[in-house]
Amino acid sequence: MAEAVESGGRALLVSELGRVQDLVSQLELQLRAPADADSVDLCRCLVQQIVALTDRSIGMLHSSPDLAPSPLTATGSPISSDAASDHHPFRPAGASPKKRKATARWTSQQVRVSADDGHSWRKYGQKDILGARHPRAYYRCTHRNSQNCLATKQVQRADDHPALFDVVYHGEHTCRPAAAGGGSKRAQQHNPHAQAALQGLAARLTVATTTTDNAAGLPPMTPESCPVRGASSPWSLASPVGSDFNGCLHQGISPCPVPGYRDWTSDVDLQEVVSSAFAAVSSVAPLPVPDDEFMPLECVEYVFDQNFDIDTAMPSLYYP
DNA sequence: CTCATTTGACCCCA
DNA sequence: TGGGGTCAAATGAG
Known part of the structure; x- marks a missing residue:
């Protein structure tokens, strides 16, 4: 009975998000085309529809707590495991716990949300951090050698919320991202008006990106100072999607006032988020909960806390 | 063969 | 001296 209602609502939600996904695809196509008055109008129209649909989807989530997904992860790439965890949920029985x-x-x-964020990362180390329950993983840009790209990131599972991760970015990508990144940049150049419209949408679909460094001229913010992964904010987005930033970032989802929230200037990024939301809702079926799974992120990743609170669901679609 | 991950060792700094 | 960050050899996967 309840399941039927839930299932119906879920189907509706999936359908709505599917439409959002389609709209984003259309928007992406428009962004790749040279800008003209018609395409700008079309982009605006698409943005309005996307906003309306996401509004509705959020409303559905709020009104149907049962639609809250089981804890799930959607990672973007093969990622390193927590070395301390020998009971890796995705590791075949009998396999070596080390490699x-x-x-x-x-x-x-497992839901793979995004194939490419334009940047790839290579893990170069992992350390147990004093006072932290979980090790910290160190990543650098794959193109460090070939393109002298000095971007790095550190990923550490939050102690208080094991399903959440603190991601800290250092440095700036100087590499030329592969297809996806380049494409979005091109779209940016070709269709600045549409990009502005997208940024308008971004203002509503705020992904909180906070800095821990003043490299970008922003006040320092530590994971502790931002309620990103606090008790009231049960989930977090941690993704290298924001790796284009200057400086060092602590990235997450939060309704906290963010001095430097990320400008969504990339249609690819936008689509990633929508795809992620879609994948998350589509995957309400119980997924293995990687309890000790350490999830550094290659692409976009949504992490649902095990105490998922529907009242704060969809924080990526935060409305100020 | 190439590339990514693992992990112990090493280096730097407070 | 200890903790955090990085290096690099070993190893696995494709």
Whole structure:
């Protein structure tokens, strides 16, 4: 009975988000085309529809707490495992706990949200941090050697919310991202008006990105000072999607006032978020909960806390 | 063969 | 001296 209602609502929600996804695809196509008055209008129209649909989806989530997904993760790439965790949920039984089993991690139930954020990361170290329950993983840009790109990031599972991750970015990508990134940049140049419209949308779909460094001229903010992963904010987005930033970032989702929230100037990014939301809702079916899964992120990743609170659901679609 | 991950060792700094 | 960050050899996957 309740399941039927829930299932129906879920289907509706999936349908709505599917439409959002389609709209974003259309928007992306428009952004790739040279700008003219018609395409700008069309982009505006698409943005309005996207906003309206996301509004509705959020409303549905709020009115149907049962639609809250089971804890799930949607990672963007094979990611390193927590070395301290020998009971890796995606690791085949009997496999070596030490070496990566990249392909084994992509089970049919795992949601891969985004194929490419334009940047790729290579893990170069992992350390147990004093006072932290979970080790910290260190990543650098894959193009460090070939393009002298000095961007790095640190990913650490939050102690208080094991499903959440603190992601800190250092440095700036100087590499030229592959297809996706380049494409979005081109779209930016071709259609600045549409980009402005997208930024308008971004203002509503705020992904809180806070800085921990003043490299970008922003006040320092530590994970502790921002309620990103506090008790009232049960989930977090941690993704290298924001890796284009100057300086060092602590990234997450939060309704906290963010001095330097990320400008969504990339249609690829926008689509990633929408795709993520879509994937998250589509995957309400129970997924394996990687309890000790350490999830550094290659692309976009949504992490639902195990105490998922529907009242604060969809923080990526935060409305100020 | 190439590339990514793991992990112990090493380096730097407070 | 200890903690955090990085290096690099070993190893696995494709």
